[in-house]
Amino acid sequence: MATTPAPEQMKRPMFGWLLHDGFVVTQRNLIATTRVPEVLFFSLVQPVIFVLLFAYVFGGAIPIPGADPDAGAAAYREYLMPGIFGQTVAFASAASTVGLAEDMQKGIIDRFRSLPMAASAVLFGRTASDVLRQVLVLAVLSVTGLIVGWRIHNGFIDAVSAYLLLLLFAYAVSWIGCWIGLHMPNTETANTAGLVWLFPLTFLSNAFVPLTGMPPVVQTIAEWNPVSAVVLACRELFGNPTGYISDAWPQQHPIAYTMGSCALLIGIFATLAVRKYRQSA
Amino acid sequence: MTDAITAERLVKHFGDVKAVDGLDLTVPFGTVFGLLGPNGAGKTTTVRILTTLLRPDSGQATVAGIDVVKHPDEVRRVIGLTGQYSAIDEYLTGRENLSMVGRLYHLPHGYVKERSAELLERFSLTDAADRPVRTYSGGMRRRLDLSASLIGRPSILFLDEPTTGLDPRSRQQMWEVISDLVADGTTVLLTTQYLEEADQLAEKIVVIDRGHVIAQGTSDELKTQVGGDRLEVVIHSGSNLEDASTAIRSLADGELTLDVTTRRITAPVSGGSTILVEAVRALDATGVSLDDIALRRPTLDDVFLSLTGHAAEEVAVDADKPARGRGRGRKGAE
Numbered sequence: 014m015a016t017t018p019a020p021e022q023m024k025r026p027m028f029g030w031l032l033h034d035g036f037v038v039t040q041r042n043l044i045a046t047t048r049v050p051e052v053l054f055f056s057l058v059q060p061v062i063f064v065l066l067f068a069y070v071f072g073g074a075i076p077i078p079g080a081d082p083d084a085g086a087a088a089y090r091e092y093l094m095p096g097i098f099g100q101t102v103a104f105a106s107a108a109s110t111v112g113l114a115e116d117m118q119k120g121i122i123d124r125f126r127s128l129p130m131a132a133s134a135v136l137f138g139r140t141a142s143d144v145l146r147q148v149l150v151l152a153v154l155s156v157t158g159l160i161v162g163w164r165i166h167n168g169f170i171d172a173v174s175a176y177l178l179l180l181l182f183a184y185a186v187s188w189i190g191c192w193i194g195l196h197m198p199n200t201e202t203a204n205t206a207g208l209v210w211l212f213p214l215t216f217l218s219n220a221f222v223p224l225t226g227m228p229p230v231v232q233t234i235a236e237w238n239p240v241s242a243v244v245l246a247c248r249e250l251f252g253n254p255t256g257y258i259s260d261a262w263p264q265q266h267p268i269a270y271t272m273g274s275c276a277l278l279i280g281i282f283a284t285l286a287v288r289k290y291r292q293s294a
Numbered sequence: 295m296t297d298a299i300t301a302e303r304l305v306k307h308f309g310d311v312k313a314v315d316g317l318d319l320t321v322p323f324g325t326v327f328g329l330l331g332p333n334g335a336g337k338t339t340t341v342r343i344l345t346t347l348l349r350p351d352s353g354q355a356t357v358a359g360i361d362v363v364k365h366p367d368e369v370r371r372v373i374g375l376t377g378q379y380s381a382i383d384e385y386l387t388g389r390e391n392l393s394m395v396g397r398l399y400h401l402p403h404g405y406v407k408e409r410s411a412e413l414l415e416r417f418s419l420t421d422a423a424d425r426p427v428r429t430y431s432g433g434m435r436r437r438l439d440l441s442a443s444l445i446g447r448p449s450i451l452f453l454d455e456p457t458t459g460l461d462p463r464s465r466q467q468m469w470e471v472i473s474d475l476v477a478d479g480t481t482v483l484l485t486t487q488y489l490e491e492a493d494q495l496a497e498k499i500v501v502i503d504r505g506h507v508i509a510q511g512t513s514d515e516l517k518t519q520v521g522g523d524r525l526e527v528v529i530h531s532g533s534n535l536e537d538a539s540t541a542i543r544s545l546a547d548g549e550l551t552l553d554v555t556t557r558r559i560t561a562p563v564s565g566g567s568t569i570l571v572e573a574v575r576a577l578d579a580t581g582v583s584l585d586d587i588a589l590r591r592p593t594l595d596d597v598f599l600s601l602t603g604h605a606a607e608e609v610a611v612d613a614d615k616p617a618r619g620r621g622r623g624r625k626g627a628e
């Protein structure tokens with residue numbers, strides 16, 4: 014039938030193929046995103062609704078220690094935005110969980126696994142595309158923040174650093190999401206399992222309320238929660254009110270702790286996920 | 295040269311289910327090999343082991359001389375797989391799917407482009423090539439799925455029920471494609487429940503049931519195993535089935551099969567066409583009138599029946615049926 018002559022498979026070092034294949038999968042995931050814009054739309058709407066709810070409903074009710082007492086609701090909004098950023102990027106992991114579960118359910122993973130591609134490229138592509146989507150989400154969220162009165166007070170470099178930390182954190186949780194997704198029997202389960210752990214993760218933190226009001230045990234958990242660190246780091250870098258900062262090491266060194274804990278999480282969960290992926294079903 | 299595919303005492307159990315249970319296979323290069331078996335016989339499991347998607351519990355298998363357990367990456371370079379369930383991306387267009395697979399086979403860009411266009415044309419998908427796959431019909435998806443496995447011109451191709459869910463025209467088209475591939479030197483292992491399909495395409499057929507081989511050979515050899523010709527008579531509704539059976543029993547070599555609802559009597563016979571004449575005379579003498587009478591060679595259906603003790607299910611099991619794989623309800627092609 015064919016007229017095209019049999020091809021030569023190209024040669025490249027292994028790592029080169031991992032990048033190449035990861036790029037192909039990333040591209041495929043991003044194209045898929047544009048084909049169902051509804052999903053992207055609602056993933057943008059949700060954090061915006063959070064901003065509006067917290068800003069206008071809880072606004073004045075939560076006093077921020079250290080902030081100008083007269084500032085009231087305005088101070089809370091400044092305090093709130095980095096919290097929403099942190100929470101939103103944490104939820105990026107749910108997309109990885111559901112995305113992988115869907116790929117498995119629809120048999121595409123079987124196709125990938127029968128191809129001579131770098132196996133982990135499916136996971137690298139998944140995490141990369143889910144983080145890239147967060148760039149858009151953060152942009153929309155930032156504009157919403159500016160509208161409700163949030164401001165970036167420090168310089169450009171600090172602001173960029175804050176965004177990069179958020180994306181690093183998104184990347185780390187995205188690997189956790191992948192690892193969970195590979196254990197899911199179907200997308201329905203993935204929809205729930207991808208989300209449940211995120212509520213305690215994000216609420217047991219300084220994202221929405223200062224650490225001061227929490228019972229001691231909860232406070233300790235929150236102090237060491239990477240979400241608290243990334244949120245606190247953002248507050249400092251954006252020049253927003255930080256609320257009470259405890260003596261715990263992660264609170265004193267939020268940037269270092271964010272980078273360290275993310276590196277550790279990526280190391281652990283990328284290894285686990287790649288191993289799980291390689292294990293034949 | 296070694297064989298294209300070999301399997302030795304292959305075993306894969308899922309809990310209590312012995313999906314593959316000591317299976318042996320040898321497929322020479324350049325042939326079409328039919329793996330025939332009823333639902334749950336272990337066809338898909340076998341294919342998944344041979345294509346490196348599943349590790350066997352024990353036993354050995356090679357593809358193109360390469361051990362599938364030890365060197366799965368090398369096996370993947372030479373094979374193409376179209377699984378029983380659709381394995382293409384819903385959101386991408388047909389062309390994007392082919393291009394993605396081609397790139398992941400690490401083929402040169404220009405080649406992938408040309409080859410995709412060629413395959414889309416070959417499978418009458420050119421008009422739909424730039425539409426997302428979720429707008430495709432079941433048959434279109436099936437054809438795209440096959441195209442995806444052909445993009446790298448693999449020397450060994452695995453097709454798990456390639457024509458299930460296709461209409462007769464598409465099925466014919468698929469058969470032509472498979473014949474062309476083999477003429478080009480490709481080795482094809484195909485599984486099927488359509489006995490007619492194995493008969494038509496496969497030079498060698500292996501019949502499996504409950505995870506192991508129960509018969510093998512060319513389709514002629516298998517038919518010979520079952521024995522001689524069959525006399526089939528359909529009795530007119532006004533006539534007595536009992537009388538007819540009595541008349542035919544005296545001519546038959548063995549037990550008659552009687553189907554009361556269709557009023558069909560089947561009898562193993564020998565003696566060629568003279569038996570037909572005798573049968574007509576005998577039935578006429580008892581006053582039975584006929585709707586139909588024919589002498590036929592055994593089909594693979596008969597082979598099946600006599601080997602497994604149950605008939606092959608001809609019900610189209612489409613890709614939509616829930617996969618048992620870890621309780622995953624996989625949305626299929628159809």
Ligand SMILES: Nc1ncnc2c1ncn2[C@@H]1O[C@H](COP(=O)(O)OP(=O)(O)OP(=O)(O)O)[C@@H](O)[C@H]1O
Nearest residue numbers: 308311313332333334335336337338339618619620
């Ligand atoms: N992942 C799995 N977990 C548990 N049981 C399985 C799994 N995969 C297959 N089985 C069982 O193994 C047996 C063989 O299944 P297989 O899919 O290989 O059959 P098949 O010959 O392809 O059948 P069909 O014609 O219905 O496609 C069946 O009883 C099936 O239920």
Ligand SMILES: [Mg+2]
Nearest residue numbers: 337338339378
């Ligand atoms: Mg099957």
